Amino acid sequence: MQKTIITVVGKDTVGIIARVCTYLASNNINILDISQTIVDGFFNMMMITDTEGCSKDLAKLRHELHQVGQEIGVNIHIQHEEIFEMMHRI
Amino acid sequence: MITRFEVDETNKMIRQENLDVRTITLGISLLDCISDDLEKLKENIRTKICAKAERLVETGREIEGLYGIPIVNKRISVTPIALVGGAACRTPDDFAEIAVVLDECAKTVGVNFIGGYSALVSKSMTPADEMLIRSIPKALASTERVCSSVNVGSTKTGINMDAVMLIGQIIKEAAWETREHDSMACAKFVVFCNAPDDNPFMAGAFHGVTEGDTVINVGVSGPGVVKAALEHCRDANFEVLCETIKKTAFKITRVGQLVAQEASKKLGVPFGIVDLSLAPTPAVGDSVADILKEIGLEHPGAPGTTAALALLNDQVKKGGVMASSYVGGLSGAFIPVSEDQGMIEAVLTGALTLEKLEAMTCVCSVGLDMIAIPGDTSAATISGIIADEMAIGMINQKTTAVRLIPAIGKDVGDSVEFGGLLGHAPIMPVNKFSCERFVGRGGRIPAPVHSFKN
Numbered sequence: 171m172q173k174t175i176i177t178v179v180g181k182d183t184v185g186i187i188a189r190v191c192t193y194l195a196s197n198n199i200n201i202l203d204i205s206q207t208i209v210d211g212f213f214n215m216m217m218i219t220d221t222e223g224c225s226k227d228l229a230k231l232r233h234e235l236h237q238v239g240q241e242i243g244v245n246i247h248i249q250h251e252e253i254f255e256m257m258h259r260i
Numbered sequence: 261m262i263t264r265f266e267v268d269e270t271n272k273m274i275r276q277e278n279l280d281v282r283t284i285t286l287g288i289s290l291l292d293c294i295s296d297d298l299e300k301l302k303e304n305i306r307t308k309i310c311a312k313a314e315r316l317v318e319t320g321r322e323i324e325g326l327y328g329i330p331i332v333n334k335r336i337s338v339t340p341i342a343l344v345g346g347a348a349c350r351t352p353d354d355f356a357e358i359a360v361v362l363d364e365c366a367k368t369v370g371v372n373f374i375g376g377y378s379a380l381v382s383k384s385m386t387p388a389d390e391m392l393i394r395s396i397p398k399a400l401a402s403t404e405r406v407c408s409s410v411n412v413g414s415t416k417t418g419i420n421m422d423a424v425m426l427i428g429q430i431i432k433e434a435a436w437e438t439r440e441h442d443s444m445a446c447a448k449f450v451v452f453c454n455a456p457d458d459n460p461f462m463a464g465a466f467h468g469v470t471e472g473d474t475v476i477n478v479g480v481s482g483p484g485v486v487k488a489a490l491e492h493c494r495d496a497n498f499e500v501l502c503e504t505i506k507k508t509a510f511k512i513t514r515v516g517q518l519v520a521q522e523a524s525k526k527l528g529v530p531f532g533i534v535d536l537s538l539a540p541t542p543a544v545g546d547s548v549a550d551i552l553k554e555i556g557l558e559h560p561g562a563p564g565t566t567a568a569l570a571l572l573n574d575q576v577k578k579g580g581v582m583a584s585s586y587v588g589g590l591s592g593a594f595i596p597v598s599e600d601q602g603m604i605e606a607v608l609t610g611a612l613t614l615e616k617l618e619a620m621t622c623v624c625s626v627g628l629d630m631i632a633i634p635g636d637t638s639a640a641t642i643s644g645i646i647a648d649e650m651a652i653g654m655i656n657q658k659t660t661a662v663r664l665i666p667a668i669g670k671d672v673g674d675s676v677e678f679g680g681l682l683g684h685a686p687i688m689p690v691n692k693f694s695c696e697r698f699v700g701r702g703g704r705i706p707a708p709v710h711s712f713k714n
Contacts, residue, residue: 175267205264216264229325247271249328251262256514258266 172222173202173251176235180244182213190217190246193238197231198223213244218251270511274329278484278546279512281519282539283333284320285375285460286529287467287475288312290339298348302361305344309336309365309374312474312529317370319526323519331519333681336366337465337477338376346388352395359399359406366405373448375465377408380455383417383704393423396430400445401437407448407463411455413650415657419453419705424650427451428643428699432666435635439668442676446665447598447630451646453653453660458533459589464626464661475532476524477589480516481539482508483548486576490554501555502575509536509579517584535589536580537625538572540600542683548572548593549602560595560603560620561612569593570623590659592625598665598678598685599630607686614645614688622652627661632676632685635668642666644695647705655708 178190187206194201199219206215221231232248239246273279293304313336320334338344341358349355359377366374377399379389396408410427413419435443450464457468460477467475489508493500516534524531540548549560555568573592581587595617597603606612614631621627627649633642646662653660667676670687677684 175262177267177271203261207264214264214268216267218261229322232325247328250326253327253329253515253518254262254266254270256518257270257511258262 171220174219174221174228174248175251175254176217176219176246176248178213178215178239178244178246180213180239182208182211183242186213186242186244187215189238189242193235194219197226271328273482273485273511277482277488278543279482279515280330280332281478281516282481283335283460283479284316284331284519284523285335285337285465285477285479286313286316286527287337287458287471287477287532289467289471289473290344291469294344294347296347298354298357301345301348302358305358305361306365309338310368313369313371315527319523322526323522326522327518329515329519333372335371335460335462335465336369336374337460337467338362338374339467339469340376340378340380342379342386342389342392343469345392346386349388349391352391352398355392355395356399356402359395359403362406363403371405373405373407373462375407375409375462376467377406378410378466380411381420381423382411382414383420385420385423390426393426393430396449397433397437397445400434400448407465409450409452409455409464409466411452412646413453413654413705415454415654416707418707419647419650419654421647421699421704422702424643424647425699425702427646428639431642431664432639435666435668442678443635443665443667444678447663447678447682450661450663451650453650454658456589456659460535461537461539461590463663471532472530474529476520476527476529477532477535478516478520478523479535479537479539479589480512481537482512483538483540483551484545485512486538487545487547487550487554490551498571502571505572505575506579509576510583512536513580513583531586533586533588534580534584536576536584536587536591537589538576538593540594540596541681542599542601544601547600547602548595549600549606553602559606559609559611561606561616565616566619566623569595569620573624590625594626594629595620595624596629597631597688598676598683599681604684604686607688614690618648618652621649621660622656626659627653629661629663630665630682630685631663632665632667632670632687633690634671634687635666636671637666637690638696640694640696640699641690643699645690647699651705
């Protein structure tokens with residue numbers, strides 16, 4: 171398993187989750203956990219995903235997710251889970 | 261499982277508070293390049309650096325992509341060139357040729373600085389050491405990315421005052437050589453007492469002789485993150501204040517540790533140390549001075565500054581040491597003037613003087629850093645300032661350093677502009693009284709006793 175964290179932040183609109191999940195499904199990326207909220211009209215979502223089965227590397231995914239984000243007007247980032255584990259777990 | 265709060269906290273540090281990995285520095289030993297033929301030596305150096313550092317910049321970028329954290333600089337440090345070039349170089353100009361080769365290597369592999377145009381002369385100078393020191397003005401004026409350092413003292417050996425006196429003149433010469441560019445060469449030269457072998461930060465990085473063939477050292481930063489954390493405990497007592505700094509330093513250093521491990525794995529080079537320094541940049545919100553203000557000072561330089569800096573430095577170390585098993589380099593808070601917007605403001609408002617900066621260097625890493633002084637300051641006065649700073653390091657068993665820029669043609673009220681990470685600096689006034697007879701005595705200040713500490 172290769173755990174990655176995807177964060178989506180931006181102005182709320184219809185179909186953000188659908189658009190992101192469609193992209194992930196078409197790239198064989200499994201979603202392990204989703205947490206999402208809306209504060210003052212701003213959409214904030216975090217996904218924990220498994221990119222083990224995906225044939226693209228993280229640089230490629232980052233680039234494509236950035237484009238998906240631009241199309242729907244939100245910022246999408248993908249990072250390896252390790253940076254969060256290192257910082258917040260002893 | 262990682263929570264959204266934790267992810268948000270990390271990403272806020274990176275995207276809003278300027279958390280970054282300041283540098284991945286690849287240390288390369290050049291001892292096996294030594295030859296008595298200068299051309300052969302230059303060829304050996306070129307071949308070794310270009311082979312070992314071929315993938316450094318690319319690897320840095322890969323790691324940035326993997327974790328989403330900026331790695332601002334990728335750099336190289338090499339064995340002090342006085343040791344490497346001693347057999348081949350007959351004149352200072354021969355040494356300057358090696359500097360040009362280092363500069364070419366840096367450009368070929370794409371690093372922004374290469375450190376190690378250095379000599380270690382804490383007790384005495386060999387002819388090669390002296391030739392290298394004399395070549396520094398030409399070497400720095402004729403190259404772009406080469407950084408130079410000289411270690412002139414240590415707690416174990418005392419202070420080599422002959423070298424201190426010589427370096428006062430060398431700094432003046434280097435300033436003159438680059439007078440068209442605000443005496444820029446001096447920004448790439450630093451004088452040390454107790455120089456560490458594994459410092460990843462420029463201009464003082466060199467690959468110590470006790471190190472292996474190659475090593476990865478990482479310097480983390482993040483003054484903005486510490487400042488942001490302290491905004492939440494404005495009215496808290498010292499216990500809460502210190503606890504907050506410590507926890508933040510821990511988190512910052514963990515990122516450095518992760519990046520160091522990953523770089524080491526990807527490059528197949530052993531991991532050396534994480535240097536957990538708070539290193540400011542001229543960018544807004546990336547300032548150590550701002551932390552001091554957040555602790556409760558109107559400006560750095562106000563009474564209480566030394567105490568505030570002492571506690572900051574100590575808490576950074578306490579948090580960082582827990583986060584990485586191999587902490588080294590300089591590790592503490594840097595207080596350069598030109599590279600920190602808050603320090604520049606403090607100088608401009610008259611809150612911060614050279615004398616107060618000197619006091620501050622007693623409790624933090626590293627020393628009088630990136631300070632522009634009038635161009636007509638005498639070589640003896642510069643040597644005197646260096647001697648003072650070296651004495652602080654020698655007596656307190658800590659690293660101290662001096663990076664002064666006597667800006668030719670400029671005086672108090674003017675400023676110098678270096679651009680980029682080196683920033684800009686107002687010219688600071690220097691005490692006008694002479695120390696010529698003191699620094700001109702020649703010889704060495706003996707090592708201090710290590711007992712009767714008061």
